[in-house]
Amino acid sequence: MSTFQELGVPADLIQGLEALGIVKPTEVQEKAIPFLMENGGDLIAQAQTGTGKTAAFGLPLLTKVDPKSKEIQALVVAPTRELAKQVGKQLFRFTKFSAKIFVEVVCGGDKMDRQIAALQRPTHIVVATPGRLVELVNQKALSLAAVKHLVLDEADEMLSMGFKKELSQIIGWTRSRQSTWLFSATFPDAIQVLIKDCMSPSPHRLTIDRSHVVNRDIDHRFAVCARDEKAEFIAGFLKRRHEDRGLVFCRTKAGAITLGKQLAKEGIEVDVLQGDLTQPERDKVMRSFKKGRFRVLVATDVVARGIDVDGLAFVIHHQPPDQLEYYTHRSGRTARAGKKGISITLIEPRERPKIQRIGNELGVGFTEMR
Template identity: 70%
Template sequence: MSLSPFKDLGVPEDMIRGLEELAITKPTEVQLKVIPFLLQNGGDLIAQAQTGTGKTAAFGLPLLSKMNPKHRDIQGLVLAPTRELAKQIGKQLFRFTKYTEKIFVEVLTGGDDMDRQIDNLRRPTHIVVATPGRLLDLIERDALTLEFVRYVVLDEADEMLSMGFKPQLLDILKLAAMRRSTWLFSATFPDAIQQLIKGCMSAQAHNIQIDQANVVNPDIDHRFALCKREDKTAFIASFLKRQRDARGLIFCRTKAGANELTQELLAMGIAADVIQGDLMQKERDKVMRAFKKQRVQFLVATDVAARGIDVEGLSFVIHHQLPDQLEYYTHRSGRTARAGKKGMSLALIHPKERPQLMQLERELGIRFREHRG
């Protein structure tokens, strides 16, 4: 009999077995607050949660628990802003059901062969994980219907709105009119999110807000290094050359900056590549395959392009510049120290940026120490 704390949250024993194989043994803050509510109540939910906080399990375990494997129809829908995030969610849901009665999950995203997706949808499908555009394309082709969907999850809702998906989201929610509940997860709550909530969710929706101090993984070692802008490339190159087999991400604010840094690192003989918003999907897939298969040791990325990236075993994250938004620091640093491992988040700053560093410390409840390596 499992003694997992997930049992106290109401997670079925057969799913706990799958979690333990994934080394998921201790619930995160968002899982502690979300899972019991969704399992026991299941009404509309509005939750603040960033990448790396364990939100896929927070909504995924209750969603899987509510599926009826004996019915062939699509009963659950998860919407995500990017192809990578959708695939990551689909993979996790599949892993959670290793020891359960079979629940079929289909991932539908742009960049994949649509005819193959249509063929796959002819099989029993209980949960669809999709990007909004591709889902609507397939609905227009009569490849699937949302009339039997009872649960809709909007993951990284703020990112979907910032990418211009509001009209598609509204159309999809209308088509899933028979849903029992909508579960919305968002890192931030700008006016556009508030309007979406008001128009599509119950006024009695349950709100869960995770304290900022609990959002950041405690296994991350936060550091800073004082560095003039013109010295940053040399500093990063020196740091990377000392990493042996360690792998990591370097974040830049702009696409031009990411491209420039990558070219400079390549010229120094460093195995790096770049992922940014101007890449075609085929190019993006090629870069991610090379990085995941460790043919490329270091990846330079912009914040938006990095959404949905989930690569195991990253030892560090470097911030070429501090991000403009508080939640982006959490998104960035959350790429390391996964699955109970330690990781480092290193910010390169000008002395004048110390106040920004102090603000991050105050608002996230973390402490930076100077990197002298």
């Protein structure tokens, strides 16, 4: 196992990492940081959320910025505002003991005029969601002409959310860049096209082994129950786990709302996060959950990606997720920072093959709960 020092990370950034309790590099950090520090050319990395990829690209990025120049030198594009804010916060924390590097996060759902005002100040790195970035460039609120490094984070997710056109525009506006670093959990055809558009013919490639992606501290279980028995099963499990906090994922908004009501009726402190909520409403729910004001958060996949809460003991999947990546994203919300956690998937009798497939493809063993 190498240290951040051996990977070439400067001492002031290591101090920032230590203050956050980060001392051991993850696999993606070990593989990406030395290449990005020394070579810094085009990179394609297959890595899921929860693998430590923000530091993998963030630390090298911070070393490539000239704090004396007032121009925007680096751009990170992320699919959701939750992820963009998380990346911005991490970059800010890493530089706690370094020369001041100014990071600005711009994403939909925040007031446009406030963002335009913030961009008047010297800004070195912009972290953005694609839609809002395009709006701001069109309004001449910022220029990408001096951007040397472009990071596309969760590129597959941005394409599946329909940001293909915006990404093409952003790639066009940053033509004078020296490098593009692309992180993606999966590589559908659309990503291959994007890679051809924005990268040199032979970029450096990294794959974080699938079996390492699923956290070893998670205990994976499943329970077979009829659809109308699921709420009762979940309520029973929550009552047995007394104070433990966690997440329940539902596939639909209606399902999430109904389950929230059923659990509240059983006396469980619960709230629901789903796509019909306005952005301020979502933020309010997340703030309350982070502060521990309620025990269980019921959420849909759409809003799940940016959930970053420590100390969650369990994740329950009301149905098995449609995509493997969703399973990794969902279950990765528990067992963070070396703690143990449990992930329970509820299946109907005919869905046994589905759970076997998830287990085989991700290399995890599921235990059945009686």
